[in-house]
Amino acid sequence: MKSNHAISEKHMAGKRPGRPSVDRRDEILDAAERLYEAMGFEKVTVTDVARALGMSPANLYRSFANRQAIDEAVTSRALTAVEDAAWHVARGAAADPVHIFELLCMDIALKMRDLLFWSGRSSDLCLAATRGNWPPVQAFMQTLRGLIRHVIAEGQRQGVMRADLPLEETTAATFSAMAKVWHPVMLDTFGAADLESETAALTRLLLEALKVKN
Amino acid sequence: MKSNHAISEKHMAGKRPGRPSVDRRDEILDAAERLYEAMGFEKVTVTDVARALGMSPANLYRSFANRQAIDEAVTSRALTAVEDAAWHVARGAAADPVHIFELLCMDIALKMRDLLFWSGRSSDLCLAATRGNWPPVQAFMQTLRGLIRHVIAEGQRQGVMRADLPLEETTAATFSAMAKVWHPVMLDTFGAADLESETAALTRLLLEALKVKN
DNA sequence: TTCATGAAAAAATTTATATTCTTTCATCGT
DNA sequence: ACGATGAAAGAATATAAATTTTTTCATGAA
Structure with missing residues (x-):
């Protein structure tokens, strides 16, 4: 690519x-x-x-075509940076999909937080884009979903995640569940005080559902 | 005095x-x-x-004290109606906590949807309250969390839910996960088109984590 | 006293106006 | 022609004035 x-x-x-x-x-x-x-x-x-x-x-x-197009392109670039980092984690060194899942969930949450709370004034743009559901945001969310599916599918293939769970539905549910710590609107509403521990707890719980039993 | x-x-x-x-x-x-x-x-x-x-x-x-207090009190009453219905489900006839959990998750999601999309013009108030994180909304969310904890604790007590999961953390994670289909801001952002199937999928996945193995 | 109100100050919102920003396009220089 | 621009029409946003709404409180009625 x-x-x-x-x-x-x-x-x-x-x-x-x-x-x-x-x-x-x-x-x-x-x-x-x-x-x-x-x-x-x-x-x-x-x-x-x-x-x-x-x-x-x-x-x-x-x-x-117009100013909106510029705004969307800038948004797109910011979000693409998060996507790239996330894909890097997903395809990265760690071999165990379960571990990758943990890393990925946390990585995305923290990167979104940085984008919103530490990216200087760029957060305005990110929030406006999210609130308005701009196309780049929709695309970004699709990418995130794809990442999740990729990791779960790989986990199932390797036999460390339950293969009896339907891939698409499970992906969708997992993605929905992460919205609380991934979605800018939620981060904006609740702040990012306990983001790390909340993300960790959420990830652990989801993995209890996804992992094969011992 | x-x-x-x-x-x-x-x-x-x-x-x-x-x-x-x-x-x-x-x-x-x-x-x-x-x-x-x-x-x-x-x-x-x-x-x-x-x-x-x-x-x-x-x-x-x-x-x-002021108009805001009136607005908050009206909000409070609307949310209390949802709370009451939810408590009714939680303590209701169904004996199996797993089934209660399913009913509860769906009930809350649908009631929030009704509040936002079918309650005539009251949705304005509900959204404003949620966006501003008014005290009644915070209290409401606490109540919902309490409901979840109640059901999980009961499930653990009856031996149908895994008792090795820490109650507080699991409650918190479950609650976070449901935000996508319960929280007005999310419902407002994404609409309520697939709310039922999304809620069902989410609930199923969470139950995979919560239920004891067969 | 206790409850309630009119009237007015303070705050917020609307309206009208002025200014700035976005976008188009006929025209310029190469 | 081709890339670029100045200038102007159309939108949008800010500023100011007028109006409405919120809130207080001194005073009156029961």
Whole structure:
């Protein structure tokens, strides 16, 4: 799975005057990200982003259909970082799917917390995206679900997780259960005070259901 | 001060001119509830409530410290109805704690859904209360947690649920897991389309962890 | 005294207006 | 042509003034 920037340009506004031949999306997103980080994304105007790049605001619209598209792309990049780290855990060194499950659950919870409470002002964007159920958030949640399914399936294959539980339903239920410690809206509502112990307890309980009995 | 210290009236605004000797709280709450239902609680003024009762607005302030207190009391009554129904299920006819657990989880989820999506305009109030984490909501959540603990403890006592799982931690984890289908903020974010099957799947998985092995 | 109210201060909300931001597109320079 | 832009229309957001709502409290009636 290589980076496929050149291909996935469904975002390229085809109707616009002329889209750039060289792709300046990443430049733009870098600048936007920096500004969002510095002053909170709600205070940043597209003029600010353009100025930071020494171009006119109008020029941004050849790379992005509108401001919402920029916001979503920045969101996407932030969430992709979490996804990548999580996939790394899931495919990582640890061989035992049970252990991987534990690591994965905790890793995601802590990364989401960081995103919301320690990512400077980027949390505004993350929260807005979550509240509005923006497409990148939906995609992200799908990825998380895929991760869970992957680990459970592997656990079942290796005989350390119960194979008599239906994979899809079990995946869905596990994913639902983790929402309390994974979902930004929940983290925002309850804060992240006992997040670690809560996540650990939740994970332990779920594993009691998933693990094969001794 | 006289010998009158049998004051169970913790709610009585003590600092106010003279509090009523006969408690008109319930009357007031009835009127408020009716109005909230009819026109949405954000549109209702305390003057409206007072007028509905044929009294002056100022008079309400002898029974309630402020409008927020009225809103919270109405919220409290709505949530108490759910609590009561849930306790009824928990202590109800069904003898098997495992079955009670299933019924309880589903009952709460469906009642929360009704509150949010079918209670006319009362859902505004419920959502505002949940978003702001009002005290009645916190109390409600504590009650739900208590219900779960009760059922699990009973299941352990009867030997149908695993007694080797620590009661408090298991209760906490179970409660966390149910947030996805119980918590108004989640219901609001995701809608209630597949609520029943999601709740059923979640409950089944949790029971796999809680039940004793065959 | 005890209960209740009118009237007014304080707070919040709405309305109207002004300013800024987003987005388009005709036009410029290469 | 092609990438880029200035300028202006359309949206959205902020500011200010007016109105409504919440809350207090001194005073009156029972």
